[in-house]
């Protein structure tokens with residue numbers, strides 16, 4: 001069985017390639033140079049070249065602030081490419097597992113968002129991802145749109161790596177303490193995406209629709225930063241203070257949701273997959289980035 005992974009060099013794509021796929025499954029993860037997902041002819045040629053049993057799309061424009069000034073580039077990748085992939089996979093009756101984001105929500109609601117809660121993106125990134133979701137939903141009925149949030153890993157740039165770098169440079173970190181969400185390990189997300197893709201590839205009646213996949217629990221960016229710094233300190237890193245500040249004190253080009261906590265209930269119901277706590281996932285990432293906890 002052949003599975004196509006798009007965005008294979010990204011955080012989630014890297015973990016998808018590292019995943020222990022069952023014997024007989026071959027994963028193909030062309031990089032952007034070999035397959036530009038915004039190029040309709042290139043996409044068609046890729047599908048002509050091999051009969052894929054499933055596609056996992058993690059390719060995206062993820063620079064949230066830069067997207068505010070690179071609107072067309074963000075929309076080409078997050079909306080247009082998703083539409084092209086959805087149309088091409090539909091034409092060939094291939095299931096499409098497509099990754100989306102908590103930033104499709106406005107964050108005004110309380111509690112944990114269910115997948116059918118109304119979207120109301122507040123940023124160019126969020127709007128372009130919401131458009132991508134709509135394209136997938138309307139073009140290919142055999143889809144799983146998997147929204148995730150606050151993805152972290154040992155790879156590329158992400159909040160864990162930023163906090164570790166800043167903790168090495170500054171005496172004190174200042175981090176917003178009024179935005180709530182669910183940190184998610186790229187490795188845990190990859191395992192879920194793989195499980196969904198394998199099930200959809202082997203079963204035409206596998207559950208379809210929109211799901212949420214995040215690690216269990218929720219926190220603020222500030223408390224997440226504190227956990228990162230404390231975890232690093234347990235591994236011999238510098239212990240620095242993390243001061244909570246309001247969003248207004250940390251102005252950014254893009255507006256972020258104040259609450260983007262996601263409920264994973266429907267994913268558990270449909271696929272029997274239950275996430276582990278974000279703190280355990282963070283420990284694994286720090287082990288990989290820094291090393292094991294030091295005993296005194």
Ligand SMILES: NC(=O)C1=CN([C@@H]2O[C@H](COP(=O)(O)OP(=O)(O)OC[C@H]3O[C@@H](n4cnc5c(N)ncnc54)[C@H](OP(=O)(O)O)[C@@H]3O)[C@@H](O)[C@H]2O)C=CC1
Pocket residue numbers: 006007008009010011012013031032035036037038057058059060061062077099100101102129147148149150151152156
């Ligand atoms: N990061 C996060 O915190 C969150 C991410 N998500 C979603 O999860 C998914 C994966 O995110 P993540 O792994 O962090 O993203 P990354 O930014 O780490 O990776 C995105 C990948 O897309 C590739 N790409 C960019 N343009 C093209 C193109 N034209 N053709 C082919 N590939 C291209 C990039 O290539 P290159 O290596 O050349 O740059 C990169 O490998 C995305 O859908 C994102 O919206 C959702 C919530 C949170």
Ligand SMILES: Cc1cn([C@H]2C[C@H](O)[C@@H](COP(=O)(O)OP(=O)(O)O[C@H]3O[C@@H](C)C(=O)[C@@H](O)[C@H]3O)O2)c(=O)[nH]c1=O
Pocket residue numbers: 062063064065101102103148149150151158159162166173174175176179221250252256
């Ligand atoms: C670096 C830094 C950030 N912040 C704030 C800014 C912002 O509100 C919050 C997170 O900052 P970042 O810019 O690192 O994260 P951001 O790019 O907003 O992360 C998002 O990426 C996209 C791709 C998603 O889909 C989202 O789920 C989410 O993970 O922390 C501080 O308060 N202090 C700091 O020193």
